[in-house]
Amino acid sequence: MTMSANVRAFALGDRVRHAARPEWGVGEITAAESLVQDGKPTQRLVIRFERGGFKTLSSAFADLRPASELPPVASEKSIDPLAAPDESAEERLLAIPDTATDPFIPLKKRMIATLGLYRFTGNGGSLIDWACMQTGLKDPMVRFNRHELEEFFKRFRFALDQHLARLGKDARRQEPGLLDELAPTIGADARQVLRRADVMR
Numbered sequence: 001m002t003m004s005a006n007v008r009a010f011a012l013g014d015r016v017r018h019a020a021r022p023e024w025g026v027g028e029i030t031a032a033e034s035l036v037q038d039g040k041p042t043q044r045l046v047i048r049f050e051r052g053g054f055k056t057l058s059s060a061f062a063d064l065r066p067a068s069e070l071p072p073v074a075s076e077k078s079i080d081p082l083a084a085p086d087e088s089a090e091e092r093l094l095a096i097p098d099t100a101t102d103p104f105i106p107l108k109k110r111m112i113a114t115l116g117l118y119r120f121t122g123n124g125g126s127l128i129d130w131a132c133m134q135t136g137l138k139d140p141m142v143r144f145n146r147h148e149l150e151e152f153f154k155r156f157r158f159a160l161d162q163h164l165a166r167l168g169k170d171a172r173r174q175e176p177g178l179l180d181e182l183a184p185t186i187g188a189d190a191r192q193v194l195r196r197a198d199v200m201r
Contacts, residue, residue, distance in 0.1 A: 008059065010045060019063040020116070023133035024052030026067045051132055089135045089143055093152040096163050097134075107167070107175055111182060114164050118190045122153040130156075164190060165197035172199045 010016065014029045027049035035042050035058075042060035049055060057064065099105065099113040120130035131140035131149050134156070140149065171178040179186075179199065186194070 008064070009041075010043060010059065010064065015067040016047065016064045017067050017069075018049070018052075018055075018057070019065055021052065022136075023129040024055070025050030025132070025138060027052070027055070030054075050138060051129070089137065089140075090152070092136070093131065093134045093144075093149075094156050094159065095134070096156075096159060100163065107171060108178055108182075111167050111171060111178065112185075114160070114167055115182065115186055115190050117160055118187050120153075122150055122157065127153055161193045164193050165199070168194045168197050168199035 010029050010032055012029055012032055016027050016029065018024055018027070027047035029045055029047050031046035033044045035044055037058070037060050040060070042058055044056065044058055045062075045064070046054060046056050047064075097113065097117070100110050100117065102110070105113075120126050120133075127146070127149055128140060130153060131144065132138065135143070137143060144152070168179065179194065
């Protein structure tokens with residue numbers, strides 16, 4: 001795990017988001033302790049996230065940002081369960097995030113973002129976390145039932161597998177050592193996709 005490049009000082013009551021875990025929602029700092037790690041100032045923070053509950057994080061490692069710095073998400077609007085279905089929510093469930101697909105982002109960062117999406121599974125709380133991240137809804141069960149989310153997740157995972165296979169082929173052509181460099185962080189599901197695409201042994 002690498003240290004976050006821009007370590008900030010946070011105070012009690014600050015509202016933050018974890019950039020790598022958008023599914024946790026906005027969090028409020030309930031405790032902050034100043035520390036020194038590897039000769040650099042850092043903080044141990046206890047944060048109560050809307051969906052993630054209480055987390056104890058180090059500001060040296062967690063990519064924490066003031067909530068106002070990241071764009072608001074749909075979850076910050078009230079959802080009327082009797083309103084007409086939001087078709088864009090269905091599209092957002094199936095979309096691979098820009099951090100994994102934007103061609104202006106370096107290939108290594110796109111690969112890391114894509115591999116990070118394999119942390120979600122199609123069952124239990126992980127399915128709900130995935131749906132929250134994708135749609136921005138605090139409670140996706142207001143809009144979708146579990147069966148619908150499971151079906152959307154299967155379609156998303158199929159698209160994610162295809163995307164990873166393409167990225168893997170690009171990596172072999174453009175940056176031959178990249179997959180070897182990232183090998184320790186590649187989970188079993190992603191490794192299997194890369195092997196099927198014949199870009200990783």
